[in-house]
Amino acid sequence: MAEFQRIINSITKRANKSTDRGNVAAYIPELACVSNQKFGIHLLDIKKSNFSAGDVDEQFSIQSISKVITLAMAMGLIGEQVWQRVDVEPSGDPFNHLSLLEQENGIPRNPLINAGALVIADILVSQLKNPKDEFLDYIKKLADDETISFNPKVAKSEKITGFRNYAAANLLKSYGNLKNDVEVVLDFYFHQCSLEFNCKQLCNTFYFLINRGECQRGNTFLTISQVKRINSLMLTCGFYDEAGEFAFRVGLPGKSGVGGGIVALLPNEYCVATWSPGLNKKGNSALGMMALEHLTTETGLSIF
Ligand code: DON
Numbered sequence: 001m002a003e004f005q006r007i008i009n010s011i012t013k014r015a016n017k018s019t020d021r022g023n024v025a026a027y028i029p030e031l032a033c034v035s036n037q038k039f040g041i042h043l044l045d046i047k048k049s050n051f052s053a054g055d056v057d058e059q060f061s062i063q064s065i066s067k068v069i070t071l072a073m074a075m076g077l078i079g080e081q082v083w084q085r086v087d088v089e090p091s092g093d094p095f096n097h098l099s100l101l102e103q104e105n106g107i108p109r110n111p112l113i114n115a116g117a118l119v120i121a122d123i124l125v126s127q128l129k130n131p132k133d134e135f136l137d138y139i140k141k142l143a144d145d146e147t148i149s150f151n152p153k154v155a156k157s158e159k160i161t162g163f164r165n166y167a168a169a170n171l172l173k174s175y176g177n178l179k180n181d182v183e184v185v186l187d188f189y190f191h192q193c194s195l196e197f198n199c200k201q202l203c204n205t206f207y208f209l210i211n212r213g214e215c216q217r218g219n220t221f222l223t224i225s226q227v228k229r230i231n232s233l234m235l236t237c238g239f240y241d242e243a244g245e246f247a248f249r250v251g252l253p254g255k256s257g258v259g260g261g262i263v264a265l266l267p268n269e270y271c272v273a274t275w276s277p278g279l280n281k282k283g284n285s286a287l288g289m290m291a292l293e294h295l296t297t298e299t300g301l302s303i304f
Helices: 002-017 029-033 063-084 099-103 114-127 131-143 152-161 163-174 182-193 199-209 224-237 240-249 286-299
Strands: 040-045 050-054 254-256 261-266 270-275
Touching: 002 040, 002 050, 002 286, 029 152, 040 199, 040 286, 050 199, 063 114, 063 131, 063 182, 063 199, 063 224, 063 254, 063 261, 099 163, 114 131, 114 163, 114 182, 131 182, 131 199, 152 182, 163 182, 199 224, 199 261, 199 270, 224 240, 224 254, 240 286, 261 286, 270 286
Parallel strands: none
Antiparallel strands: 040 050, 040 270, 254 261, 261 270
């Protein structure tokens, strides 16, 4: 156990010295203001012990990491029906790619690329009376944390430059795979992406995926089988066209966001979150990838 803290400290030292920090996402103007000098890591183990180092108290925009939480909520609401509208195959393409969507008649490859997440957002908009409020309540319960909130400035900033998401939503609509208004679905999606967490809050939220669907307070959110599905999707699709590289180097199911966060987990053992806003060429946190590779190598704890 103390081993986790020693390893995390040494990873943080290495990260702080690194000159290979990547570039902050600039296509969402509000995200471009964050410094790429930040690095934080938090690990929560199955027995609820916490280990942290670096900039762990600072909140950041979780962006695509939110796609895992919306998927969990949608699966809880409509179960296996989700898979009638979105596939479960890796795309091998960047997160915002559109050509496969057209070739495959409006059925997104998986729920973790943008097009797939828009279908999941559409499901939630259909199922919920007050979608944004109810989604936020769901996360607060999952994380046992009343303070989690959207950042309306980030949501607005993304809306202004969200041309590719508008294109994806319109393409989905043309194939009949978006039931609600394009604007309404995109408003929900831009808000889910704008959620702000620190590394510890992310671990608290994702704990149910290492604990067979039960959050830290003991409430059950998903079945064991649903947890298996989400974790397998994170392994095969969580890093888009870098999913193979992440499995190869890190060997854990995980999910990244262009805000520089990564959350990864080993079922029944631990959940870990890193944050460093500099991204590599595939849009995943450069130091986050490095840190998690060292974590699984030095602890010997990966799914492989
Ligand atoms: O839709 C977008 O482009 C962003 N809100 C989210 C993209 C993202 O985080 C991709 N992940 N690495």
